Amino acid sequence: MPRHTEYILFITKVTPSGVAAVAQCNTHLKKDFKILVIQDKNETGIFPEDKKVSKILTCDFQKPHAIEKILQPYKDTIVAATFYGDENAILAAKVFPHVPYLLHTSAASLEWSTDKIAMRQLFEAADPTITPAFTIVKNTDEKSIARIIKKVGFPLVIKPSGLAASLLVTMCYHEDELKKSLQKTFRKIEKIYKENNRTTVPRVLVEQFMEGEMYSVDAYVTAKGDISFCPMVYVKTGKTIGFDDFFNYMRITPTQLKETTIEKAHVVAKKAIHAVNLRSTTVHIELMRTEDGWKIIELGPRIGGFRNAMYKLSHNIEHRTNDLLLHLGEKPIIPKKQQAYVSVLKLYAKKEGILKKVNGIRKIKKLASIKDIQLNLKSGDACLYSKHGGKAVCDIILAHKHRPQLLADIRRVEQSINIELE
Amino acid sequence: MKKTSDNFLVPLTLVGKLYDHMIKVVKPTEVTKEKNILLYVGKLFPHMYYALKEFEKTEDRKFRLALIYDSKTKLDEFTEKIVDKLDIVIPCDFSSDAALHEALIPLQDEILVLTTRSEDQISALARVVPYVPFVHTPTETSLLWATDKIAMRKHLRNYDKSITPAFMVVKDTEKKSIKTIIDTLTFPVIVKPAGLAASRLVGICYHKEELSDFLKKVFREIEAVYKADGGNGIPKVLVEEFMEGQQYSIDAYVSDVGRMYFCPMVSVKTGKAIGFDDFFGYLQMTPTLLNEESIAQAEHVAEQSIRAMALRSTTVHVELLKTEQGWKVIELGPRIGGFRHMLYEFAFDFNHTANDILIRLPKKPQIKKKEQGYAAAMKFFAKEEGKLVKLAGIKKIQELKSLKKLYINKKVGDTCKFAKHGGSSVFNIILVNKNRSELLADIRRLEQTVDIQVE
Numbered sequence: 001m002p003r004h005t006e007y008i009l010f011i012t013k014v015t016p017s018g019v020a021a022v023a024q025c026n027t028h029l030k031k032d033f034k035i036l037v038i039q040d041k042n043e044t045g046i047f048p049e050d051k052k053v054s055k056i057l058t059c060d061f062q063k064p065h066a067i068e069k070i071l072q073p074y075k076d077t078i079v080a081a082t083f084y085g086d087e088n089a090i091l092a093a094k095v096f097p098h099v100p101y102l103l104h105t106s107a108a109s110l111e112w113s114t115d116k117i118a119m120r121q122l123f124e125a126a127d128p129t130i131t132p133a134f135t136i137v138k139n140t141d142e143k144s145i146a147r148i149i150k151k152v153g154f155p156l157v158i159k160p161s162g163l164a165a166s167l168l169v170t171m172c173y174h175e176d177e178l179k180k181s182l183q184k185t186f187r188k189i190e191k192i193y194k195e196n197n198r199t200t201v202p203r204v205l206v207e208q209f210m211e212g213e214m215y216s217v218d219a220y221v222t223a224k225g226d227i228s229f230c231p232m233v234y235v236k237t238g239k240t241i242g243f244d245d246f247f248n249y250m251r252i253t254p255t256q257l258k259e260t261t262i263e264k265a266h267v268v269a270k271k272a273i274h275a276v277n278l279r280s281t282t283v284h285i286e287l288m289r290t291e292d293g294w295k296i297i298e299l300g301p302r303i304g305g306f307r308n309a310m311y312k313l314s315h316n317i318e319h320r321t322n323d324l325l326l327h328l329g330e331k332p333i334i335p336k337k338q339q340a341y342v343s344v345l346k347l348y349a350k351k352e353g354i355l356k357k358v359n360g361i362r363k364i365k366k367l368a369s370i371k372d373i374q375l376n377l378k379s380g381d382a383c384l385y386s387k388h389g390g391k392a393v394c395d396i397i398l399a400h401k402h403r404p405q406l407l408a409d410i411r412r413v414e415q416s417i418n419i420e421l422e
Numbered sequence: 423m424k425k426t427s428d429n430f431l432v433p434l435t436l437v438g439k440l441y442d443h444m445i446k447v448v449k450p451t452e453v454t455k456e457k458n459i460l461l462y463v464g465k466l467f468p469h470m471y472y473a474l475k476e477f478e479k480t481e482d483r484k485f486r487l488a489l490i491y492d493s494k495t496k497l498d499e500f501t502e503k504i505v506d507k508l509d510i511v512i513p514c515d516f517s518s519d520a521a522l523h524e525a526l527i528p529l530q531d532e533i534l535v536l537t538t539r540s541e542d543q544i545s546a547l548a549r550v551v552p553y554v555p556f557v558h559t560p561t562e563t564s565l566l567w568a569t570d571k572i573a574m575r576k577h578l579r580n581y582d583k584s585i586t587p588a589f590m591v592v593k594d595t596e597k598k599s600i601k602t603i604i605d606t607l608t609f610p611v612i613v614k615p616a617g618l619a620a621s622r623l624v625g626i627c628y629h630k631e632e633l634s635d636f637l638k639k640v641f642r643e644i645e646a647v648y649k650a651d652g653g654n655g656i657p658k659v660l661v662e663e664f665m666e667g668q669q670y671s672i673d674a675y676v677s678d679v680g681r682m683y684f685c686p687m688v689s690v691k692t693g694k695a696i697g698f699d700d701f702f703g704y705l706q707m708t709p710t711l712l713n714e715e716s717i718a719q720a721e722h723v724a725e726q727s728i729r730a731m732a733l734r735s736t737t738v739h740v741e742l743l744k745t746e747q748g749w750k751v752i753e754l755g756p757r758i759g760g761f762r763h764m765l766y767e768f769a770f771d772f773n774h775t776a777n778d779i780l781i782r783l784p785k786k787p788q789i790k791k792k793e794q795g796y797a798a799a800m801k802f803f804a805k806e807e808g809k810l811v812k813l814a815g816i817k818k819i820q821e822l823k824s825l826k827k828l829y830i831n832k833k834v835g836d837t838c839k840f841a842k843h844g845g846s847s848v849f850n851i852i853l854v855n856k857n858r859s860e861l862l863a864d865i866r867r868l869e870q871t872v873d874i875q876v877e
Contacts, residue, residue, distance in 0.1 A: 153859050154859035154860075154862065154863055155859065155862050155863075155866075173859075173862050173863040173865070173866035173867075174860075174863035174864075174866065174867065177863075177866070211711060213668075240695060241697050242696050242697015242698075243697075256666060256745075256746045257746055258746055258747075261746065290711075291711045291712055291713055291716065292713065404608050404609035404610065404628075405609075405629075407609065407610055407628055408609055408610075408628040408629035408632075409629075410628075411610075411628035411629065411632065412628075412629065
């Protein structure tokens, strides 16, 4: 191994955009970083998507000595380590202690910020006003139900701890619904944890439902805790378009929020980041704008879904490159000039069933705003709601210089796409 | 023929129910000279009758309840239920100045209050106002402005551009008109036929093709709907910029000298928020979760809108939108808002119907701001348009603890249309609970229980 080779370590996987980000870093910093990927041998089916530029190391992440052994030859040459996706945070927490001289967040912070319960507890400790009332449940007995009603009240949201997205997230308005939903959740949670290769112990968070509008923001946290924010993103959930499900139906950036409102959101987001002691990481924060001010829904020590594409199109922000710069101790570059309005739509079938056909894809490809259409399911696949572990039938990225034209194209997409079930 | 309050003459052509009314009016009364008539225009519902009886007790005073209505139209089913209990009923041809004159001049010194309850009777009220000069009323001009969405927008924008969206008026669907809209306004836009109540023929358009198609549809249907609903004036269509935000409403009482008294705010969830492509008021609930600062700001904007319309001596229902740029006025009407008498009675224990009388006396309305509970009014529409084939779950929802009133408007076989196509709800329901969580739980149970099927 030549001494001059410097590596950027990706935990579990590197996406094509990650590969591109390394190339951009190389150009920007006049370097020649290579990509190194470390994988858990138990994580089957996840491989680097661009093998040509990756060096892949595989070991058992359950054994610290196995990680140490496989990293040993590279330790002096790894200059940064990062990961993509919520599900890889726990794996990163196992790897980071073996590369102690790099800029990354602590393993404990990674665990806290991927555990909905620990997160809530830390938020509450930092500032109770930024988080809703909550309690933790391990079973469905009468005592637990009584505690939920007393401590949280209705309406409430059931959130299995440690699950990403809106998997098994359920809203309950009364006791009967709570009992049924909790039983269902505990029955399914084990199965989903297994399918998602979860190694953590299932626990369920029950929290007060917050009424308001949902937003999110990605931020870069330096080693010293300084925070730079990317533009805010408005999020419309499935609930607001008639689904009994919390999936993120539409994201749109920039928002219509005033500067003063954004500043207030930043104050609350900062409190949340500092509450879980995150540093040297990109953070994705979901917020609720309520009548009583901004509240934290949750955060993750990662780049938010679709944010790489959204920020690139809206402000020419190289989000993944910034994530690497942050880990390299460099300042992220956040251009302020807006290039376009960007939206991501996740389309689900109105009912659950077997997918027959998706009509209208060809038609919407002609729309001026369309940037990307990703079909996630094919004919014969099961269409399930997000709360039941289902994926969107398709994801659509749209961008336009003018907001009204973007909204018009969103409307055309909504009117053109017809998801047929058998 | 000359009429006096002691000797009314009514056209002999009136038969049946009208004959009874005639008898009631013709029969001389011993207290006819006392100024104690509460005259309602067009409609008087049972709940109002009972609220006014309560008011009599509170005031320790007797009133004569009177109704004047256009003899060319049928009384609605709710007024029919109460009409026999009224002291004076005056069917009158509202298109005839002479008829109005003959019907009202003899009562001029006896009418204490002139008012109306319904949005669709405001222009009728405006017709009556000049004949009842010795009571506190809004000017007929301000009433007419308030019934015309276009005049309303003009007055609001003249008063303060920041409280209302940009708009324009369309009279046809020619390419030139569409182009002018596109050049003048920013999409999305809301299309609203002027002079139609509720959300009739109201639609949102995001782009040129949608606007063109929708306008054509509106102009095709508007004549028929105007005719059926008694819409006001020559068909004109208002196109205004769509404002993004959370909808609320507030009822206010405006005194003869412009003093405003605000009732508690009501949050409004439209059909759009539950997946319909329609703007009907799905859920209206009070008290809201708004903080005092937000309410004060909303009241300020509502007050501006009332001043813009030069309204006085009336209750005003103001629909507002809470946007990032502050509170905006959707529209306002010189009347009590739909379901508001019940929402305010159940949630705050005050008599909205009585306050509507008090402000016209003029006396200070009695508003209680301390919540007694939470109240919600809901309108249920079929998810699709068609013939109603099943309405299930009605019996079960009557067991809900929060249920106060249930009004079933359609039966199996009736046509279900969206509000924007001139349709009315399948049923309306009023729910009340001391505890907000329990009210929300019952709303959830209701939504999960009711099954409206069409074919």
